[in-house]
Amino acid sequence: MITEILARRPDLYVLARNPFTLSLLIEYVNAHHGNFPTGQAEMYASFIDRELSAIRGEIQAARLDNNVIKGIAARIALYMFESTQHGLEVGLEDLHTHVCKDPISKLALPIFSRSRLARISVDTYSFSFVHRRFQEFF
16 A cells, blocks of 8 residues: 555555554545545544444434534544643543533543543543544544
8 A cells, every 4th residue: 555655645645654643644545435635634534524423323312413513522632722821631520621621522522432432440530532633634
């Protein structure tokens, strides 16, 4: 695949050098019948959509949809980015106080961890995206 990337899409080579983004790129190509993404954002969006689709039943049972989940993720990521007190992890209590005040947002938090997009630690009672790149994407 690396040879094909170099020949057909040298702009994606930087993604292939990183094991994490290479795995996302391979998943994208496999899911899209051998086609390459137009860019990194499309690759991340596709992965996120696939992860949310895998737990569609849970999302629907909570009376949410993918757009609501993504919107909440964007609010959390922005809060974490703008906060001087947090880096890649934020306490759930802090999220409930500043970002996820409404019942819908609180329903979404457990969905993130089941979708492989985020982790909720019961030991530290905290939230983090599974990879900083997801935080940056949102």
